[in-house]
Amino acid sequence: YNAQLLGCDSIAILPEGMSSERFEWLKTVAGEVIGTPGTESNVKEIYDKVWELRKTRDNIMVFNQFEEFGNHLWHYEVTGHAMEEVLQQVCGEDGRYFGVVLTSGSGGTLASGDYLKGKYPGSKIGVGEALQCPTLLWNGFGAHRLEGIGDKHVPWIHNVKNTDMIIDIDDADSMAMIRLFNEPAGQEFLRKSGISETFMESLPLIGISGAANILMAIKMAKYYELSEQDVIMTVLTDSMEMYGSRVKEMEEEMGPYTEMDAAIDLHQHVFGVGVDYMQELSYYDRKRIHNLKYYTWVEQQGKTSEELNDQWYDYDAYWGSIHKMADAIDERIDEFNRLTGLLV
Template sequence: MQKLIWGPTFNEMLNPETIKPDIREKALKALDEDPLDPINLFNINFTDHKGNLSYFLVPKEVTGVKANIICLLGMNFPTGSHKVGATYSVTMEKQLSGEIVPGEHTIVYPSTGNYGIGGSWTGPRMGYDTKVILPELMSQERFDKIEYYGASYIKTPGCESSVKEIYDKCWELKRASKTNYILNQFESFGNYLFHYYVTGNTISKISEELKNKGVGNGRAAAVVSSMGSSGTIASGDRVKQLFPEVKIVGLEPIQCPTLYNNGYGDHDIQGIGDKHVTWIHNVMNMDAMMCIDDMDCKKALQVFTDKVGKDYLLEEIGLSSDVVEKLSRIFGISGICNVLGAIKTAKYYELTEKDNIFTMATDNFDRYYSVMDQITETFGPLTTTEAAVRFNSILKGVKLDYIEEGTMLNKKRWHNLKYYTWVEQQGKTVEELNAQKSQDYWIEKQQQINKIDASLKDARGF
């Protein structure tokens, strides 16, 4: 049997300064010198690896609202997306329980994007033969990254929202061999726990840091997250425990409004809107659902990343060159969706300059060049006039449409939608589905973190 490879505890991912100094030093050195070295598991955290929390305060010249919109940054994680934290947490938990063993199991990460890329990095680093299932219409950069990190991929029919086809392939692989082990982000609570504990408590840290800088009131008024696996939005469960007034706001594409009105359809906000309610989504704790147009997200991303758009932001909006350069790097399509949702949240709840809205720049621009090429091919090269139209209509002109509050009736409807995927198709029981209505179910899951951390320390010997 191969030697087991371990990474950080949940607490070390939240507080990387608590990692053993020699390990921390080796990990930071490997960031640039050897990004495929397993020691980089200890670089899974929300820092820029110089000791600074990794976030971006979106300029109000861009948002047009009084509230502070803060994006946690995924770009500084080992794969350029915070989803690698979820893949590590899921893999670590299953290895800790003895359910998977390197050399004996092939691990399979079903995904529509960044979780699969994260798995393609994590699995080989921990010694596993690794496969990623990904819809065929995802950006070419995603498939390239999966191969670069040492995994293979299986393409399934469809686009971002074609998750049923992914599940069908999972069942096929499970029937084909007992050594194929599915690490499903949509149901594995390692994903939930990473975001509840690491992302949620990081939001609290950033709130305090901003207050010390004279920004906001040291609290969180809203956590806004588009939903793919519904991992990131789990951070809201922790933030609501710390700041009970916080609003947890979920986002979906207008083109696939599953929770919003039981809708379906194809869309291209890669990483979200997967046409079902995930098992790990605590919908009974969510305060609102809002929908965002996928084409708005792609067109706005082009304004941030195309030279003509960057020049417009610099010369007409008056942003500094440093800010314009940052805007051009930190966002992917879902990150733009999150910013638009945060602006909508600020307007709807009439939030003020004291209020902090937290959201996520899930990955970064390095996996969307091909998508921007498609936008140019469809609409022609970006002009200064078109950049101005998009900036004012998409960003400054966010409308208060497609908003649904989390009334008890709506929460029960969101919850009930789980039945069709998880009980009818995926073998969950009605009894556990009913148990999820109570916050006690979720609190019991949250309380596993200290036990997992203790067991991991024992297993790795430090």
């Protein structure tokens, strides 16, 4: 997208098992699309392809979302402030902001939690992943269906020392939720259960990982026995635009969807989620996750162990210097926009 704005050639690389809509959409924005072996969590294969391109093509500039601090900073500044505005409206007089829950893909969105923790000390940050690929929870691995998240490694830009809880989501729960929200029989059942028409219209805004985020919020609320005064923040990371084919695939696999299926899905997969597969993180639990970065980033991707140590031991200076960069970057964006004539 940015390359198109800047008039540069671009190459997008993603696992070939991602949804067909994603590939169709990318064809309209990227110059070249390369599918690498595997599904959602096969990111090592992407890194290998990137190293190959670096060696075989000229003038390659790599933007790796998992290591670009611009990604972290964007969510710290932009998503963080947007959430703060929403919280001010939602909490009102009696509401209490409790924390934010976010599944981690590149770990960028999690930075909004860092911003909010600065504003609301004592608030929590919960990170989510698929139970089928429990890297943070158990150093585990595996293929899963929560597209956009959970890639068998800890992103370089994830501020692990500031993360309070891991919440694993069974991908079957997310898939059941999007089926319930998008099949006509599911929608009919929800209407009969008293869901308002305005709310029904918003349901397609919830994609698979957005559904996982909502399930995380339910799990955190149950774990800490929260009340209606407590507010948990999350993000609907993308909409159903990319996943119509997934709903069709489920129909082919499991047969037509009925209101009976909808009732089961709502009570088993949404209301029924419990406090299992979660971990409240101690100092050394966090350190274990932080240390996992070594194997991807220092051993494979050329980072130094000194910088890895700085992320942990020189915490305030390291993360603080990133957060201070926003003003200087804004000035350069203004300068660029002036040069293009967009800004006068």
